Amino acid sequence: MKQHGRNATQETLIVTEEKPASHLDSSSDSEDIVDRIAQDFLRQRRLGNAPSIDEFAEQHPQISERLKAVLPALMIIEDVRPAAPSNAAEPRSIPQQIGDYRVIRKLGQGGMGVVYEAEQVALGRRVALKVLSAGVFKDAKLRERFQLEARSAAKLHHTNIVPVFDVGHEGDTSYYAMQFIEGRGLDLVLEELIRLREEEGDSSASAISTLRGEISDHESGSTDPKRRQVFFKSVARLGADVADALSYAHDRNIVHRDVKPSNLLLDNSGVIWLADFGLAKAEDIELTATGDFVGTARYMSPERFQGKGDHRVDIYGLGMTLYEIVTGCKAFDAADRLQLVEQISSSEPRRPRTIDRHLPLDLETIILKAMDKEPRRRYSDAKALAADLRRFCDDQTIAARRPSPVERLWRWTRRNRALAAAIFLMQSRIAVL
Numbered sequence: 001m002k003q004h005g006r007n008a009t010q011e012t013l014i015v016t017e018e019k020p021a022s023h024l025d026s027s028s029d030s031e032d033i034v035d036r037i038a039q040d041f042l043r044q045r046r047l048g049n050a051p052s053i054d055e056f057a058e059q060h061p062q063i064s065e066r067l068k069a070v071l072p073a074l075m076i077i078e079d080v081r082p083a084a085p086s087n088a089a090e091p092r093s094i095p096q097q098i099g100d101y102r103v104i105r106k107l108g109q110g111g112m113g114v115v116y117e118a119e120q121v122a123l124g125r126r127v128a129l130k131v132l133s134a135g136v137f138k139d140a141k142l143r144e145r146f147q148l149e150a151r152s153a154a155k156l157h158h159t160n161i162v163p164v165f166d167v168g169h170e171g172d173t174s175y176y177a178m179q180f181i182e183g184r185g186l187d188l189v190l191e192e193l194i195r196l197r198e199e200e201g202d203s204s205a206s207a208i209s210t211l212r213g214e215i216s217d218h219e220s221g222s223t224d225p226k227r228r229q230v231f232f233k234s235v236a237r238l239g240a241d242v243a244d245a246l247s248y249a250h251d252r253n254i255v256h257r258d259v260k261p262s263n264l265l266l267d268n269s270g271v272i273w274l275a276d277f278g279l280a281k282a283e284d285i286e287l288t289a290t291g292d293f294v295g296t297a298r299y300m301s302p303e304r305f306q307g308k309g310d311h312r313v314d315i316y317g318l319g320m321t322l323y324e325i326v327t328g329c330k331a332f333d334a335a336d337r338l339q340l341v342e343q344i345s346s347s348e349p350r351r352p353r354t355i356d357r358h359l360p361l362d363l364e365t366i367i368l369k370a371m372d373k374e375p376r377r378r379y380s381d382a383k384a385l386a387a388d389l390r391r392f393c394d395d396q397t398i399a400a401r402r403p404s405p406v407e408r409l410w411r412w413t414r415r416n417r418a419l420a421a422a423i424f425l426m427q428s429r430i431a432v433l
Contacts, residue, residue, distance in 0.1 A: 034066050035338050038074055041067075073305035073341040099170045101129050101177065113146065117180060120165070127165060127177040143174065150176040152254050153277040160245035162265070162275045181275070183267035186321065190261055194328045228358045232326060236363060236389045238272045239322050243386035245274045246318065250311040250382055257309070259317030260299040261324060298332060302345050302373050312375045315385055319370025319378075326363065327355040331371065345373075362398050369400040 041056050053071045057064040094116070095103055101118040107128065108115045118129040132146045147167075153176070154164040166177040242264060249256060256263075256277055265273040301316035303309050323331045331349035334340040349371075352364045366388050372378045379385040379400075388398045 034063055034070065035336065037063070037067065038070060038338055041071060042074060069345075070338055070341055072307075073345065074337060098129065098131065098173060098175055099168055101127065101175075103129070118177070120177065126180045128162075128180045129175055129177050132174040146174055149277055150174075153178075155252060156249055156254065156277070158245050158248045160241045160272055160274055161249070162273050178275075181265045181267050181273055183265050183273075186261035186264040186266060186272075186325065189266055190324060190328070193325075229360070232358075232360055232363055233393045235322065235325050236366075236393050238266075239318060240386040240389035240393070241272050242274055242318055242321075243315075243382045243389065246311075246314045247382035247386060249274075249277075250314070255309075255311050256314050256317075258299070259314050259321065261321050264321065297337065297340060297344075298330065300344065301375070303375055305341060305345060310375070311381065312378050315370050315378050315382055316372075316375075318382075318385070319367050319372075322367045323349065323352060323371060326359055326367070327352050329355055360392070361402075362392050362400075365400050365402050366392060366398060 037060055044051075051059075053068060056071070057067040060067060094106055097103065098116075098118070100121050101116075102121055104117045104119060104126075106114065107117055113130050113132045116129045116131065118127055119125070120127055132143065150164065150167040153162075154167055157163060162181060163179050164176055165179065168175060242259075246256065246259070254277070256274065258276065259274075263274065263276045265275050267273065299317045299320050301309060301313045304313060320331055323329075327350075329350070332340060332343040332347070334343050352367060353359050353361065366385070370378055370385055379388070384399070388400055391398045
């Protein structure tokens with residue numbers, strides 16, 4: 001079983017004085033100022049004395065519009081970042097027994113809980129046991145979210161969803177037991193794929209294809225175009241399986257909301273499993289306030305930064321994941337949170353075929369439609385995405401269409417109104433001259 005989460009990393013906060021307005025002429029200086037002021041806002045907010053966004057923006061009139069655009073998104077990321085576990089609150093040693101489960105070893109830890117490999121004594125079966133972290137158990141809201149996660153996941157019985165066997169608590173410990181998956185997360189598969197590409201050049205070496213038995217081990221590093229197509233179809237089939245699992249969950253009013261490579265497990269027989277419904281939201285239950293999200297910002301759809309989102313956020317996350325697998329690159333790679341938010345909100349990723357010219361045009365079209373910034377332009381549901389991926393695998397005509405040059409220009413203009421207006425004004429002046 002793979003690691004279900006990673007320890008939160010504490011950020012070093014450095015707040016410096018704001019530069020005078022004259023320094024705003026440089027775009028890089030402007031970015032630095034926005035970042036410093038945004039960090040100051042977050043620092044004040046952590047201390048409990050931050051003003052409203054509008055009030056704070058009015059204190060910095062030169063960049064007020066920028067602040068109004070980015071601060072809500074940064075607040076969401078800040079709200080959902082798990083607090084660092086307290087050394088006093090977390091146990092120093094692995095528990096030997098939890099309920100009917102004998103703990104074997106620790107598999108991983110995230111903001112919400114710890115995952116252990118364990119044996120269910122009564123049935124003699126191995127399980128993955130997710131336990132709510134002691135450091136957050138006192139928070140009633142987090143306890144309720146953990147229980148919702150367990151209840152949501154326990155309702156789902158699908159070939160490609162990690163099943164939940166048991167939900168319970170003992171003393172101050174809440175837990176649930178899941179099937180133990182022998183395999184790797186797609187994040188680790190991606191790391192292997194990237195390493196092989198770097199070592200062997202333009203290679204399609206792929207643990208995905210090898211595990212599915214569609215390319216033998218000695219062929220997995222081949223640059224033969226025909227074998228490259230086998231790799232791309234293998235990825236598409238895995239994507240279709242995940243889309244089927246999402247469709248099953250969505251039909252039951254459950255949205256995963258954290259679809260990303262590390263939450264997709266590839267077992268040793270080549271079956272893909274959707275894991276960790278820790279962010280699952282039963283659409284008829286309002287548990288969290290607007291803006292109180294959990295998850296990895298890099299895979300969050302643009303509308304989630306505005307406190308919105310329905311089942312299509314999962315389609316977006318799967319599209320982002322497929323993009324990474326076929327290109328070996330992240331769609332948005334900014335390390336800085338502010339830059340990452342702006343990339344996701346207003347920038348287009350590189351077209352996959354500019355990264356790998358062997359990528360079939362139809363598969364690129366499917367992926368870009370799934371990860372479109374506008375929810376209404378994505379696939380209407382996960383079932384439609386699965387159907388298009390299978391059409392591609394069967395060499396049939398896909399339903400998705402590529403945007404025309406005019407449509408791409410119109411989209412760019414909508415996201416870059418100020419720049420588009422400046423270009424139009426410049427062209428008008430040139431025409432007059």
